[in-house]
Amino acid sequence: MNATERTPPGEVERTLDREIELLMSAINLVASGGAPAAMVAGLRLAEAAMAVVGPRASERGVVLDMLWGPDETACDVRVRQGSSG
Numbered sequence: 001m002n003a004t005e006r007t008p009p010g011e012v013e014r015t016l017d018r019e020i021e022l023l024m025s026a027i028n029l030v031a032s033g034g035a036p037a038a039m040v041a042g043l044r045l046a047e048a049a050m051a052v053v054g055p056r057a058s059e060r061g062v063v064l065d066m067l068w069g070p071d072e073t074a075c076d077v078r079v080r081q082g083s084s085g
Contacts, residue, residue, distance in 0.1 A: 012045070019049040023064070026079040027053060031060035037080040046075035 019040075026038040043049060050064055057064050057079070065078040 016045050016048055019043050019045050020052050023049055023053045023077060023079070024056070026077075027057045027060060027062050027064075030062050030079050030081055031057075037078060039076055039078055041076040042074045043077060044074055046077055050077065 022040045022043075026040050029035050029038050046066055050066070054064060061082045063080050063082045065080065067076040067078060069075065
């Protein structure tokens with residue numbers, strides 16, 4: 001996208017909603033014991049999505065680790081069980 005292009009109306013909101021949904025699914029999977037960890041890859045709004053889901057992850061004993069790619073345009077998030085000690 002160049003400087004003259006505009007983001008279509010609602011695209012940011014839809015992207016954020018989808019990334020929150022993906023992270024919550026991974027949090028629920030890990031918190032339920034269905035997997036010791038999960039990876040959600042290619043998030044574009046990871047910081048904003050994690051601000052929303054972070055408190056819920058903490059309540060459920062789940063840790064979120066941000067893993068930025070080399071160009072920092074997208075981020076992967078590792079969702080894992082927290083330490084019990």
